[in-house]
Amino acid sequence: MKNSKNLSEPLIRLSKNDAMPPWKAWCVRAGAVVAAFIVCAFIIVILTGYNPIEVYVAMFKGSFGTSGKFWFMLQKTAILLCISLAVTPAFKMRFWNIGAEGQVLVGGLATAACMIYLDDALPTVLLIPVMIAASVLAGIIWALIPAVFKATFNTNETLFTLMMNYVAIQLVSCFVTIWEKPKGSNTVGIINAMSEIGWLPTIFGKKYLLNVIIVIGITIFMYIYLKYSKHGYEISVVGESENTAKYIGINVKKVIMRTMALSGAICGVAGLLIIAGTNHTISSNIVGGQGFTAIMVSWLAKFNPAVMVLTSFILTFLGRGASEIATTFRLNESISEILTGVILFFIIGSEFFINYKINFRTKHIEEDKK
Amino acid sequence: MKPAVPAIELRGITKTFGKVVANKNVDLTVNRGEILSVLGENGSGKTTLMNMISGIYYPDSGEILVDGKEVSIRSPKDAFDLKIGMIHQHFKLVDIFTATENIILGLKDEKGFDVKRASAEIKETCEKYGFEIDLNKKIYEMSVSEKQTVEIVKVLYRGADILILDEPTAVLTPQETQTLFSVLRTMRDYGNAIVIITHKLHEVLELSDRVAVLRKGEHVGSVVTAQADESSLTQMMVGKKISLDIERSEPKNPTDRLVVENLNCVNREGVKVIEDISFTARAGEILGIAGVSGSGQRELLEAIAGLQKLTDGKITYINPKTGTHDNLRNKTPLQIRNLGVRLSFVPEDRLGMGLVGNMDIIDNMMLRSYQKGHSLFLQRKAPRDLAERIISELDVVTPDANTPVRRLSGGNVQKVLVGREISSAPTVLMVAYPVRGLDINSSYTIYNLLNRQKDSGTAVIFVGEDLDVLIELCDKILILCGGKISGIVDGRTATKEEIGLAMTKYSGGERE
Numbered sequence A: 001m002k003n004s005k006n007l008s009e010p011l012i013r014l015s016k017n018d019a020m021p022p023w024k025a026w027c028v029r030a031g032a033v034v035a036a037f038i039v040c041a042f043i044i045v046i047l048t049g050y051n052p053i054e055v056y057v058a059m060f061k062g063s064f065g066t067s068g069k070f071w072f073m074l075q076k077t078a079i080l081l082c083i084s085l086a087v088t089p090a091f092k093m094r095f096w097n098i099g100a101e102g103q104v105l106v107g108g109l110a111t112a113a114c115m116i117y118l119d120d121a122l123p124t125v126l127l128i129p130v131m132i133a134a135s136v137l138a139g140i141i142w143a144l145i146p147a148v149f150k151a152t153f154n155t156n157e158t159l160f161t162l163m164m165n166y167v168a169i170q171l172v173s174c175f176v177t178i179w180e181k182p183k184g185s186n187t188v189g190i191i192n193a194m195s196e197i198g199w200l201p202t203i204f205g206k207k208y209l210l211n212v213i214i215v216i217g218i219t220i221f222m223y224i225y226l227k228y229s230k231h232g233y234e235i236s237v238v239g240e241s242e243n244t245a246k247y248i249g250i251n252v253k254k255v256i257m258r259t260m261a262l263s264g265a266i267c268g269v270a271g272l273l274i275i276a277g278t279n280h281t282i283s284s285n286i287v288g289g290q291g292f293t294a295i296m297v298s299w300l301a302k303f304n305p306a307v308m309v310l311t312s313f314i315l316t317f318l319g320r321g322a323s324e325i326a327t328t329f330r331l332n333e334s335i336s337e338i339l340t341g342v343i344l345f346f347i348i349g350s351e352f353f354i355n356y357k358i359n360f361r362t363k364h365i366e367e368d369k370k
Numbered sequence B: 001m002k003p004a005v006p007a008i009e010l011r012g013i014t015k016t017f018g019k020v021v022a023n024k025n026v027d028l029t030v031n032r033g034e035i036l037s038v039l040g041e042n043g044s045g046k047t048t049l050m051n052m053i054s055g056i057y058y059p060d061s062g063e064i065l066v067d068g069k070e071v072s073i074r075s076p077k078d079a080f081d082l083k084i085g086m087i088h089q090h091f092k093l094v095d096i097f098t099a100t101e102n103i104i105l106g107l108k109d110e111k112g113f114d115v116k117r118a119s120a121e122i123k124e125t126c127e128k129y130g131f132e133i134d135l136n137k138k139i140y141e142m143s144v145s146e147k148q149t150v151e152i153v154k155v156l157y158r159g160a161d162i163l164i165l166d167e168p169t170a171v172l173t174p175q176e177t178q179t180l181f182s183v184l185r186t187m188r189d190y191g192n193a194i195v196i197i198t199h200k201l202h203e204v205l206e207l208s209d210r211v212a213v214l215r216k217g218e219h220v221g222s223v224v225t226a227q228a229d230e231s232s233l234t235q236m237m238v239g240k241k242i243s244l245d246i247e248r249s250e251p252k253n254p255t256d257r258l259v260v261e262n263l264n265c266v267n268r269e270g271v272k273v274i275e276d277i278s279f280t281a282r283a284g285e286i287l288g289i290a291g292v293s294g295s296g297q298r299e300l301l302e303a304i305a306g307l308q309k310l311t312d313g314k315i316t317y318i319n320p321k322t323g324t325h326d327n328l329r330n331k332t333p334l335q336i337r338n339l340g341v342r343l344s345f346v347p348e349d350r351l352g353m354g355l356v357g358n359m360d361i362i363d364n365m366m367l368r369s370y371q372k373g374h375s376l377f378l379q380r381k382a383p384r385d386l387a388e389r390i391i392s393e394l395d396v397v398t399p400d401a402n403t404p405v406r407r408l409s410g411g412n413v414q415k416v417l418v419g420r421e422i423s424s425a426p427t428v429l430m431v432a433y434p435v436r437g438l439d440i441n442s443s444y445t446i447y448n449l450l451n452r453q454k455d456s457g458t459a460v461i462f463v464g465e466d467l468d469v470l471i472e473l474c475d476k477i478l479i480l481c482g483g484k485i486s487g488i489v490d491g492r493t494a495t496k497e498e499i500g501l502a503m504t505k506y507s508g509g510e511r512e
Helices: A022-049 A052-064 A066-093 A100-117 A122-153 A159-181 A209-228 A230-240 A240-246 A253-278 A290-299 A307-329 A334-356 A365-367 B046-053 B075-081 B099-104 B114-128 B144-157 B176-189 B200-207 B230-238 B299-304 B332-338 B351-353 B361-369 B381-393 B410-423 B439-456 B467-473 B498-504
Strands: A013-018 A356-359 B007-019 B022-029 B033-040 B061-066 B070-072 B084-087 B162-168 B193-198 B210-215 B216-225 B254-264 B272-283 B286-290 B312-318 B326-328 B343-346 B428-432 B459-463 B478-481 B485-490
Touching: A013 B478, A022 A052, A022 A334, A052 A066, A052 A307, A052 B200, A066 A209, A066 A230, A066 A253, A066 A290, A066 A307, A100 A159, A100 A253, A100 A290, A100 B099, A122 A159, A122 A253, A159 B162, A209 A253, A209 B428, A209 B478, A230 A240, A230 B216, A230 B439, A240 A253, A240 B351, A290 A307, A290 B498, A307 B361, A334 A356, A334 B361, A334 B381, A356 B099, A356 B299, A365 B144, B007 B230, B007 B361, B022 B033, B022 B046, B022 B210, B033 B046, B033 B114, B033 B230, B046 B099, B046 B114, B046 B162, B046 B193, B070 B459, B075 B084, B099 B114, B099 B144, B114 B144, B144 B176, B176 B193, B193 B200, B200 B230, B200 B498, B210 B230, B216 B230, B230 B498, B254 B299, B272 B286, B272 B299, B272 B485, B286 B467, B286 B498, B299 B312, B299 B428, B299 B459, B326 B478, B332 B410, B343 B351, B351 B410, B361 B410, B361 B467, B381 B410, B410 B439, B428 B439, B439 B459, B439 B467, B478 B498, B485 B498
Parallel strands: B022 B216, B033 B193, B033 B210, B084 B162, B162 B193, B286 B459, B286 B478, B343 B428, B428 B459
Antiparallel strands: A013 A356, B007 B022, B007 B061, B061 B070, B210 B216, B254 B272, B254 B312, B312 B326, B478 B485
């Protein structure tokens, strides 16, 4: 009986839910996190047999257990936040910059080059400004190339920026073989390990404090730039509707290029912080996928720099906690990745329930008739 | 004559989108062995109605009967199982496949997949109805008319015996139209039911057996074509003259403000969308532009606003203060503003062009003014005051000025947009469909605003679709048809029939 099946309206219908108040939306998000931890608890018990509470405590300790761990966590958050801030104006403009990885890498490469070639040529007071300029410039060039092609030939920026990542990785690999030290190790080793020339200074006895302060500065700058400057306003208009931008006479091409230059510049700074402020070495995987994680941080925060402090913290916390439980309980890395995946799934999934209402079938008129 | 066998019966079909009623209580019958034309102005609900038969929309209430049995059509697949096939204006074909491949694509066949047998069967279908087409040609090598043929053969081959065509001749040359008509007639003679949606009167008279006329979502009646003529159909389509009581003042010493000469422009496909358009908009007058939508109204306004490249023509602006003549052709909106031309434009696409839906009212006020001054930062004080003023003066219903405009209702969105555009004391004001989707009260608010602009010496250009409004509001009405001017009439003496006829008077083969 095909026809009788045909007679009722669809079982589930989705409709847009525009007007959820912010407090309610945050409740949904908090609920999602709680639900995620409950589901994870079951997964832990089923797969490992450990007490989930103990696992969670270990996770927490992994990030906050000691002062060292705390600072490490803080600096990780700062770097991720810095890259997230960099991609934010681009994404707000709906320019899919998935090339942050490469832009950070070339920024780091420029920094490393300055540290290696100019270590004797310039006094530290001059060297650091040169390093900053070089890393920023490198980031800008890397971001501007796809932007120019997008603006003039309307090429697909997603593919273009992605490809630029691989070019950057190969470029760094190439320089690693040139700078190899000691020979045959295929690594650069700690640059200027003895003289510490070109290393960002330690202030107040805290190794990473300068990194954190710089990123806080960028966060405040980005918040003001996006919300209160004319440039920020133009970015929003272009992102929301290119037609409107043309209608009011915004030069869309110019905005695309200017915004990508800014995005690349901050990526360059992130590269500087990683090389000169943290690791003091370079390798092709030194950014470690943070250029992609940053996209998630930015979107989860809906491009609000203040909220991004929170989202970058959560993502770093999950990552740190995951590797902590892997070592404490001698578990395979995979279990911690499963947990991270489940938690993110719930957080991102909760946005669906914030944006949509689910309507179930209410009427069965046709069937009643029969 | 044989007794009519109904293929589809619609009973009391109603469909609403939000507050807009697209179809209201429509009863309609489509018979087998008959070509039915569904005639109506834009927004009269023709396409919505047909989309409900073909499973794209689901009616809010009412019944659909196919071959006398009640059915529920929830998806195009359901429609297909009932042998209903619709040919849309935009073709859904895979470019790099051949005609045959497109026709059999996605088809479930119990007997296994056999291209050879399938193409033999398709050939048979073509010969039966008299289609002339090379089935091995790839879609991207085909002309529009050939693509359309593939779409029709596709639904026929798949067994449809009820065909719905949405404005099939809009993309065809006169010769191609004749070929299509003869094929449609053959199909009818084989006992198929055919529905064509159109607003071209001469085609209705030439092709169809019966005409169903829709007006404002309602079915106003069906007539046998043999007993109808152009003027009787126009009358059904536009309805009786309704008095709206819009105040219209006499223009006070009108002077030329905007002189448009021989405008020509082509769209991305290279088709001429406006052709040799010349007119003069005068200060202190409202110039109406009538025409079925897609007759070039949008391109014309966008060309004046600096958003559309022209292939030929001249747009001269006469500055009321200095008396200088400036050519606005191919200038960007910014260059036009920098010339000192206070040109305001309320586009048809309010949330996609005139406003940014996700921004609040204050930020939307800033769109026009934010660039002023040398500060790097935004000044939100003046836009906030403007937003508050518009909210109170135009009675915008909103929680506050910080509400995103997409949360406002259609009428309030329009008030925000029109309010902003007239706040800069424009010398030329262009509005496109300003009352579309608005209730009566909001519409009158808009008419009054336009009249006040006219009285203060602005040259107002009003693109509308409701002929009653055009006749009562405008001093002069320019009628567009297929991108050309098909008439200029005086708003005070014109009749609806006169305008309605000019709107549908395609002068032979007008489109390339």
